[in-house]
Amino acid sequence: MRFMGDEPIRRGETMTDTIYRLLLICHKNAVLRDEVYCQIIRQTTHNKSTKVDSTVRGWRLFLILTAYFECSLALRPYLLNYLTENADDPRRIYHGTAQLCLQNLAQTMRYGGRKYLLSGMEVEEITNGKILKRQVYMLPGGHKKIINTKSITVVEEIIMELCKEINIRSPSEQQEFCLCYVLEKENSVQCCSNDEYILDICTELEHKKLKFYFLLKRMVWVLPLRLDNPVYIDAMFFQIVIDYLQGSFVCLQGGNQLSATMTDDICRLAAFLHLASNEERKQFVSGRSIMSLIPTVVLDARIMPVDSWTERINHKLMTIDNNITSTQARATFLGQPLPPIELSIGKSGIRLLSPISHRIINEWNFDKIISTKTDGVRNSTAIMTVGTTKSSRTFEFRTSDVGTYQNFCFKNLLSQASEIVRLVGQYTYVVRESKGLLEQ
Numbered sequence: 001m002r003f004m005g006d007e008p009i010r011r012g013e014t015m016t017d018t019i020y021r022l023l024l025i026c027h028k029n030a031v032l033r034d035e036v037y038c039q040i041i042r043q044t045t046h047n048k049s050t051k052v053d054s055t056v057r058g059w060r061l062f063l064i065l066t067a068y069f070e071c072s073l074a075l076r077p078y079l080l081n082y083l084t085e086n087a088d089d090p091r092r093i094y095h096g097t098a099q100l101c102l103q104n105l106a107q108t109m110r111y112g113g114r115k116y117l118l119s120g121m122e123v124e125e126i127t128n129g130k131i132l133k134r135q136v137y138m139l140p141g142g143h144k145k146i147i148n149t150k151s152i153t154v155v156e157e158i159i160m161e162l163c164k165e166i167n168i169r170s171p172s173e174q175q176e177f178c179l180c181y182v183l184e185k186e187n188s189v190q191c192c193s194n195d196e197y198i199l200d201i202c203t204e205l206e207h208k209k210l211k212f213y214f215l216l217k218r219m220v221w222v223l224p225l226r227l228d229n230p231v232y233i234d235a236m237f238f239q240i241v242i243d244y245l246q247g248s249f250v251c252l253q254g255g256n257q258l259s260a261t262m263t264d265d266i267c268r269l270a271a272f273l274h275l276a277s278n279e280e281r282k283q284f285v286s287g288r289s290i291m292s293l294i295p296t297v298v299l300d301a302r303i304m305p306v307d308s309w310t311e312r313i314n315h316k317l318m319t320i321d322n323n324i325t326s327t328q329a330r331a332t333f334l335g336q337p338l339p340p341i342e343l344s345i346g347k348s349g350i351r352l353l354s355p356i357s358h359r360i361i362n363e364w365n366f367d368k369i370i371s372t373k374t375d376g377v378r379n380s381t382a383i384m385t386v387g388t389t390k391s392s393r394t395f396e397f398r399t400s401d402v403g404t405y406q407n408f409c410f411k412n413l414l415s416q417a418s419e420i421v422r423l424v425g426q427y428t429y430v431v432r433e434s435k436g437l438l439e440q
Contacts, residue, residue, distance in 0.1 A: 015124070024117075027069075030069075037065070040062050057127065060097070062097070063126060083098050087101075111195045118199065132149065133149045135198065136214070139231070142238075145161075153197065155198060160174055178217055179191075179214060182215050189215070219381065227331040233327055245292070245294075248396055250297055263303075267316050271316035276333055285310055285313050364386045366427060372425060373421060381397065
C-alpha cells in the first residue's frame with residue numbers, strides 16, 4: 001500500500017525501503033508469499049484508489065515480486081490464470097506488464113528467483129517504468145556487445161546471445177563457453193554459474209564498490225575451432241595467445257631443453273604472431289619484439305640467444321606471403337597443431353609424457369606440488385602449481401580417458417579434472433604421511 005501511494009511512507013523511509021521490507025518478509029516467511037500475491041491481485045483488480053499512479057505501481061510491484069518468489073502449488077493455477085487473462089487481452093491497459101510478470105514467474109520457477117536485494121537505482125527505474133539495463137559485455141580482444149538485460153536475465157541467456165555474435169548457434173558448442181567477471185583492480189577473473197542472475201552479480205559487486213566488466217571465455221576445448229567468422233577468430237586468438245605466451249602450452253624437457261620440432265613450431269607461431277599484429281608492421285622482426293612473440297618460459301630458460309631466435313623467425317617470415325591480413329594470420333596461428341601431452345600420477349610423483357613413446361618430458365616429486373584445484377565451473381580443467389613459494393609455475397590440464405602405463409594412472413588432456421585433483425591430493429597426503437616408511 002505504501003509503495004502504491006495509498007498509505008504514507010514512514011518518516012525517514014524511502015520507496016526503496018518499502019520494497020526491501022516486503023522482500024525480506026517474503027524471504028523469511030515463505031507462507032506469507034501467497035498472502036502478498038493475493039493482496040497485489042486485489043489491488044490491481046478494479047483499483048478504486050484516488051491516487052493516479054496506484055494501479056501502475058501495483059503492477060510494477062507485481063514485476064518485482066515475480067522476479068524473486070513463486071507462490072505455493074495451491075495458488076499457482078489461480079495466479080497464472082489471473083496474469084494470463086490480463087496478458088492475453090490487448091484491451092486491458094496493463095496487458096504488456098502482465099506478460100512480463102508471466103515471464104518473470106516462469107524464470108523464477110526455473111532458476112529459483114533473484115537472490116540479492118535489487119539496488120536502489122533498480123527500484124527507482126522499475127518504479128518509473130524502465131525494465132531494461134543496457135549492460136556491456138566483452139569478448140577477448142576488446143570487442144564490445146551491449147545487451148538489454150532484464151531483471152530476470154541469467155548468465156546462460158547472455159552466453160547464448162554472445163555466442164550468436166561469434167556465429168556459434170549450436171547449443172552443444174555454446175556449452176563450451178563461460179561468462180566471467182573481471183575485477184579491474186585485482187586483475188582477477190571469476191567464472192559465473194549459468195543459473196546466476198546478471199543483475200544479482202552486478203548488485204553484489206557494486207555494493208562492494210568493485211570495478212568490473214563481464215567477459216566471455218571458452219573454458220572447454222572439445223569441439224574443433226571454426227575459422228569462418230572474423231569476430232570468432234579474434235576472440236579465440238586473443239584468449240589463447242595470452243596463455244601461449246605465458247608458457248601454458250610449452251613443456252621443456254629435462255635440463256630446460258626443447259626438441260628440434262618444438263623449436264621449429266615456436267618459430268613458426270612467432271612469425272604468425274608478428275603478422276597478426278594490428279599495428280603497422282615491418283617485414284622482419286627485431287630483437288626488441290622477441291618478448292611479445294616467444295613464450296616467457298622459453299626465454300627464461302635461455303635455450304638460445306635472442307639473435308638466434310630473431311634469425312629463425314625471420315627465416316620463417318620469408319616463407320609466408322607478406323600480404324596476409326591480420327585476421328588470416330590469427331586464423332593460421334589458431335590452426336597450428338599443438339602436441340598432446342599425457343599426465344602420469346604415481347607414488348614416484350607426477351610426470352608429463354609424450355603420448356606415443358611415453359618419454360618423460362618433465363617430472364616432479366609430491367613435495368614440489370604447491371596446490372591443485374579445478375576451474376570451479378565445469379570441472380573441465382585441473383590447475384596445478386609446482387615449485388617453491390619463491391619460484392613456481394602453474395599448469396592447466398584439460399582432460400579425457402583414463403588409462404594405465406607401467407603402474408601409473410595417466411589422463412590425457414580431455415578427462416575429469418576433479419579426478420586429477422583428488423588423485424594428486426590423495427597421493428600427496430599418503431606419501432607425506434608414509435615418508436619415513438618409504439625411505440626405509
